[in-house]
Amino acid sequence: MNKIYNPQPETWSSILKRPTQTFDDIETTVKGIFKEVQQKGDQAVLKYTSLFDGIVLENNIVTNEEIENSLNLVSEDLKEAIKLAKSNIEKFHTAQISSKIEIETTEGVICWQEKRPIQKVGLYIPGGSAPLFSTVLMLAIPAKIAGCKEIILCTPPDKQGKINPAILFAAQLCGVTKIYKIGGIQAIAAMTFGTESVDKVYKIFGPGNQFVTIAKQYATQLGVAIDMPAGPSELLVFADDSAVPSFVASDLLSQAEHGKDSQVILVTTSQNILNEVEKEIYKQLKKLPRKEIAEIAINNSVLIFLGSDKNALDLINEYSPEHFIICSNNEDYFINGIENAGSIFIGNYTPESAGDYASGTNHTLPTNGYSKSYSGVNLDSFLKAMTFQKITEKGISNIGKSIEIMAEAEGLLAHKMAVNLRLNKQKTNKYQP
Amino acid sequence: MNKIYNPQPETWSSILKRPTQTFDDIETTVKGIFKEVQQKGDQAVLKYTSLFDGIVLENNIVTNEEIENSLNLVSEDLKEAIKLAKSNIEKFHTAQISSKIEIETTEGVICWQEKRPIQKVGLYIPGGSAPLFSTVLMLAIPAKIAGCKEIILCTPPDKQGKINPAILFAAQLCGVTKIYKIGGIQAIAAMTFGTESVDKVYKIFGPGNQFVTIAKQYATQLGVAIDMPAGPSELLVFADDSAVPSFVASDLLSQAEHGKDSQVILVTTSQNILNEVEKEIYKQLKKLPRKEIAEIAINNSVLIFLGSDKNALDLINEYSPEHFIICSNNEDYFINGIENAGSIFIGNYTPESAGDYASGTNHTLPTNGYSKSYSGVNLDSFLKAMTFQKITEKGISNIGKSIEIMAEAEGLLAHKMAVNLRLNKQKTNKYQP
Numbered sequence: 001m002n003k004i005y006n007p008q009p010e011t012w013s014s015i016l017k018r019p020t021q022t023f024d025d026i027e028t029t030v031k032g033i034f035k036e037v038q039q040k041g042d043q044a045v046l047k048y049t050s051l052f053d054g055i056v057l058e059n060n061i062v063t064n065e066e067i068e069n070s071l072n073l074v075s076e077d078l079k080e081a082i083k084l085a086k087s088n089i090e091k092f093h094t095a096q097i098s099s100k101i102e103i104e105t106t107e108g109v110i111c112w113q114e115k116r117p118i119q120k121v122g123l124y125i126p127g128g129s130a131p132l133f134s135t136v137l138m139l140a141i142p143a144k145i146a147g148c149k150e151i152i153l154c155t156p157p158d159k160q161g162k163i164n165p166a167i168l169f170a171a172q173l174c175g176v177t178k179i180y181k182i183g184g185i186q187a188i189a190a191m192t193f194g195t196e197s198v199d200k201v202y203k204i205f206g207p208g209n210q211f212v213t214i215a216k217q218y219a220t221q222l223g224v225a226i227d228m229p230a231g232p233s234e235l236l237v238f239a240d241d242s243a244v245p246s247f248v249a250s251d252l253l254s255q256a257e258h259g260k261d262s263q264v265i266l267v268t269t270s271q272n273i274l275n276e277v278e279k280e281i282y283k284q285l286k287k288l289p290r291k292e293i294a295e296i297a298i299n300n301s302v303l304i305f306l307g308s309d310k311n312a313l314d315l316i317n318e319y320s321p322e323h324f325i326i327c328s329n330n331e332d333y334f335i336n337g338i339e340n341a342g343s344i345f346i347g348n349y350t351p352e353s354a355g356d357y358a359s360g361t362n363h364t365l366p367t368n369g370y371s372k373s374y375s376g377v378n379l380d381s382f383l384k385a386m387t388f389q390k391i392t393e394k395g396i397s398n399i400g401k402s403i404e405i406m407a408e409a410e411g412l413l414a415h416k417m418a419v420n421l422r423l424n425k426q427k428t429n430k431y432q433p
Numbered sequence: 434m435n436k437i438y439n440p441q442p443e444t445w446s447s448i449l450k451r452p453t454q455t456f457d458d459i460e461t462t463v464k465g466i467f468k469e470v471q472q473k474g475d476q477a478v479l480k481y482t483s484l485f486d487g488i489v490l491e492n493n494i495v496t497n498e499e500i501e502n503s504l505n506l507v508s509e510d511l512k513e514a515i516k517l518a519k520s521n522i523e524k525f526h527t528a529q530i531s532s533k534i535e536i537e538t539t540e541g542v543i544c545w546q547e548k549r550p551i552q553k554v555g556l557y558i559p560g561g562s563a564p565l566f567s568t569v570l571m572l573a574i575p576a577k578i579a580g581c582k583e584i585i586l587c588t589p590p591d592k593q594g595k596i597n598p599a600i601l602f603a604a605q606l607c608g609v610t611k612i613y614k615i616g617g618i619q620a621i622a623a624m625t626f627g628t629e630s631v632d633k634v635y636k637i638f639g640p641g642n643q644f645v646t647i648a649k650q651y652a653t654q655l656g657v658a659i660d661m662p663a664g665p666s667e668l669l670v671f672a673d674d675s676a677v678p679s680f681v682a683s684d685l686l687s688q689a690e691h692g693k694d695s696q697v698i699l700v701t702t703s704q705n706i707l708n709e710v711e712k713e714i715y716k717q718l719k720k721l722p723r724k725e726i727a728e729i730a731i732n733n734s735v736l737i738f739l740g741s742d743k744n745a746l747d748l749i750n751e752y753s754p755e756h757f758i759i760c761s762n763n764e765d766y767f768i769n770g771i772e773n774a775g776s777i778f779i780g781n782y783t784p785e786s787a788g789d790y791a792s793g794t795n796h797t798l799p800t801n802g803y804s805k806s807y808s809g810v811n812l813d814s815f816l817k818a819m820t821f822q823k824i825t826e827k828g829i830s831n832i833g834k835s836i837e838i839m840a841e842a843e844g845l846l847a848h849k850m851a852v853n854l855r856l857n858k859q860k861t862n863k864y865q866p
Binding site: 077134370411 | 679689785822
């Protein structure tokens with residue numbers, strides 16, 4: 001592991017540099033597949049499923065029968081665990097429901113803001129080694145609470161043409177309206193354009209590899225919104241002497257096992273903690289089945305010693321981590337001072353795993369420094385704020401003159417006329433429509 | 434004007450089709466200028482200012498002296514009008530401040546959401562014939578309320594190297610921290626990468642021509658967020674017999690004068706209104722100084738007659754207008770039923786001009802059908818929601834088992850271990866860090 005002591009602020013950006021990726025050749029692939037899906041619909045989708053997922057399907061749609069059958073394949077223990085997670089996620093996201101905001105800005109000028117659901121949303125759930133049913137919960141539960149009418153889900157089939165039963169269980173539990181056996185670029189293309197079997201959606205959510213990421217980004221050029229750009233997952237832990245080294249090590253390893261490119265950083269004001277955490281990491285690493293993956297990420301990770309909480313906080317804000325764990329005697333300083341982070345975990349008994357699964361917070365979070373400007377997925381991600389205004393005759397007479405002056409100064413005389421006609425009608429009261 | 438009577442739903446999408454634009458050649462220009470600004474900083478910016486704006490500047494920054502001088506050039510009337518607008522915009526956006534949302538999802542598991550400001554934001558204000566000081570208000574006021582630390586503004590200089598005084602007045606009034614004489618692609622590039630004189634920002638806001646639009650979209654691939662994608666401005670009016678034809682005509686013309694590509698649509702359930710509005714449009718059109726522009730937009734516009742409020746609402750939701758005016762005896766039906774629109778204006782005395790300038794609502798709104806998935810600019814556009822969680826020993830014992838089961842089912846054993854270590858420590862209470 002890379003250990004860095006008291007780095008000077010001017011070196012932070014190079015120490016904290018994330019791997020940059022270039023996407024030019026992926027982009028060409030993405031555009032090609034999008035074009036084909038747009039032109040040929042399901043035929044193109046099925047072709048790419050055969051090519052990339054190694055299975056020839058006749059139909060993309062998961063049938064009710066398949067869903068029913070799969071429910072028997074999920075253990076009762078797992079069902080109960082998922083239900084507890086669902087309950088907490090539901091509570092936290094229901095608490096985010098906001099009421100109409102209404103204000104009379106000037107007498108007779110009533111303005112309000114209301115949030116209304118995005119009618120059609122698409123959720124993408126990656127396939128591969130780990131069946132991410134937890135991400136189904138994190139996306140479908142707030143979509144349902146928001147009131148989205150159509151909540152479709154795409155996930156790649158395995159080589160037998162099947163979807164992991166836990167994904168199907170979570171999807172039906174959380175109110176997904178249709179499930180498709182489609183993965184990768186072709187899934188994002190299908191949700192962007194619509195096909196014979198897949199409805200076009202207005203916003204696409206969910207994680208994925210770099211092909212999916214580039215496909216989502218391309219979709220935004222074609223009129224579809226996305227949750228956020230994605231990069232490799234990240235964890236930064238701040239620990240002082242109040243931290244338990246074995247706990248900290250286990251949290252860093254949780255992040256490291258996600259992928260070889262996972263970003264893992266420890267910032268500490270304690271030499272002792274730095275050394276103990278490092279020892280614990282290598283001790284625990286041996287026990288992990290995903291050791292090979294975690295080891296590569298750990299070898300690229302950084303342990304940083306800094307002389308003060310202030311320096312630590314400044315560095316953390318510059319990095320802007322996706323996940324941020326605070327184990328400190330001075331925790332309020334970090335809680336109040338953190339400007340950029342996706343989700344924050346406080347204290348020795350708050351592992352990142354809790355937020356990944358069951359505490360209630362969302363685990364779809366901004367990576368790659370995007371916490372500087374993006375929120376993690378939350379209830380509002382499935383809603384859009386609309387504004388309304390209703391102005392009385394009194395109201396327009398109160399603000400009309402100002403509008404006329406401003407419109408004229410901007411050279412927009414029809415804007416002025418629209419107000420002028422209304423003011424004149426009031427003055428003369430003779431106007432006949 | 435195109436008049437269409439009782440179109441069948443299957444024809445709506447072609448009737449309502451917006452002009453599509455292809456951007457391939459613009460993209461090449463954008464990428465070239467971005468690369469040069471990234472490599473050469475201010476030198477490249479000044480070069481493109483000279484090339485596109487026709488003025489050789491020594492320095493991009495508007496000095497305090499220039500700001501002071503400009504204040505004398507704005508009439509008292511206009512200053513007062515701007516201050517009234519500011520007061521209303523401030524009231525409406527301050528009302529949008531939301532408090533921390535905190536909930537104990539399970540005993541000992543406390544989760545909360547807080548919104549914190551995006552630290553550095555960039556506002557783009559187009560130049561050209563109309564000095565859009567109103568857009569300065571719409572962007573800088575919520576940025577200031579949100580608590581953004583740096584609020585920089587870029588706008589192109591005129592051929593004398595000057596910025597319109599009203600823009601400078603509005604910017605200093607609303608708390609913009611730095612103003613730059615930079616326009617177009619080079620402005621977006623400068624805010625994306627930073628230069629010697631321009632700070633890199635985390636999110637870019639504001640309207641612009643297609644070059645600016647493509648540049649903003651490209652910026653999102655380079656780690657910067659943007660407010661929303663942009664297209665030509667739009668207005669859809671629904672009017673029944675309760676509407677005043679001259680008012681409706683003046684609103685449609687307000688939209689039409691924005692640009693030749695402005696989208697203007699009337700939907701009505703009244704033959705009489707359709708005819709009267711058309712007559713009024715041609716009557717009022719003659720009086721407009723921007724007649725040539727408005728006429729082209731009006732000739733491309735559509736007047737649609739539909740037999741019922743239900744059909745009208747369905748069509749309006751399919752179109753998803755940026756601005757939507759409701760003049761109807763049955764206004765609640767439309768207010769409650771509108772699913773997709775940026776800003777909604779209700780009644781005969783609520784012209785779009787009011788929202789453009791002074792009612793208090795924001796005028797930076799989703800065009801091009803994006804109101805299906807995007808909010809208009811609002812206070813939250815300058816904030817990001819962050820989640821926090823703090824779990825007690827009791828809390829982790831309540832949810833720990835569920836996390837372990839789910840982590841194991843996803844094949845993430847380090848995630849399980851992070852919880853397991855904490856549960857074990859509690860059980861044995863012998864663990865030594």
